[in-house]
Amino acid sequence: MSLTENAPFIAVVGVTGAVGQEFLSVLSDRDFPYRSIKMLASKRSTGRRITFEDKDYVVEELTPDSFAGVDIEFFSAGGSIGMEFGSLAVDRGTVVVDNSSAFRMEEKVPLVIPEANPEAMQHIKLGTGKGTLIANRNWCCVWLLVAASGAGAPAMEDLELQTREVLEGKTPTCKIFKLQYAFNLFSHNASVLSNGYNEEEMKMVKEIMKIWNDKDMKVTATCI
Known part of the structure; x- marks a missing residue:
């Protein structure tokens, strides 16, 4: 169980998709600490129930107000959604890990494979109130x-x-x-x-x- 009082508040966008489900699996397998987790997806998935680490969650619709208080956001909802809502989340002070192609080639956004270039994330710190983006490489790389x-x-x-x-x-x-x-x-x-x-x-x-x-x-x- 990864629920920890002083850990970050996290959210997964596109949680009902294949990659969103994989995000949850990785969080659980690596015992990633969090104090709360929010499940987000498009309007058509709103209201679906997801069981994660023996607790039931209701999927919420992704809106501009979804990021209040969120420390880390894992995005897997396509390039256009990532571009629109990822930027909003950063403006709210959230560290955004985006799985789409939206930000990969932007000069100031680190493009990361942890096993290859972890130093690209050295400047990113939680708890500073400063939002930032981390881009995930194209799958076939x-x-x-x-x-x-x-x-x-x-x-x-x-x-x-x-x-x-x-x-x-x-x-x-x-x-x-x-x-x-x-x-x-x-x-x-x-x-x-x-x-x-x-x-x-x-x-x-x-x-x-x-x-x-x-x-x-x-x-x-x-x-x-």
Whole structure:
């Protein structure tokens, strides 16, 4: 149990999604200390109940007033939501860990892989009343060969469904990518840029250079 009186007040945005649920798992597995936790998501998920560490929580709608008193906010709600509400949270004095691409390439926002560049967060302190942002790297910069997609729970459900269908000799149901996902490879669905790379590939190139603080590093990537 991680409930601790003098620990930070934390919140998880996008808590009903795949990454939001993973945030909760990591917090529990690492016995992360907190005095209170708030579960936040979009309006359509408001009112859902989540059990976390043997306690029931009601999911609240994410609004500009959601950050009052919150010390640490874990965001996993997409780039546009992160850009809008992450900035509001910082203005309220919250330390925001954003999982989207919204802030990754902003010069003053640390882009962090804890095992690679933990020193990027040395200046961040809780209890100062000063909000700040920490950006999480693009999924494929680390999980090159162990993740099926960064598209979240719907894509994972597609992969599971298609796997069953293909093994049963059925035509696979294609929802998210409009192509057969199970037992198949195809080019990433991001736009192809003028240099011939798609947007996902260039995310890897730029983010790896930033993480290692080396603009001269030669990086190439193929995302399929």
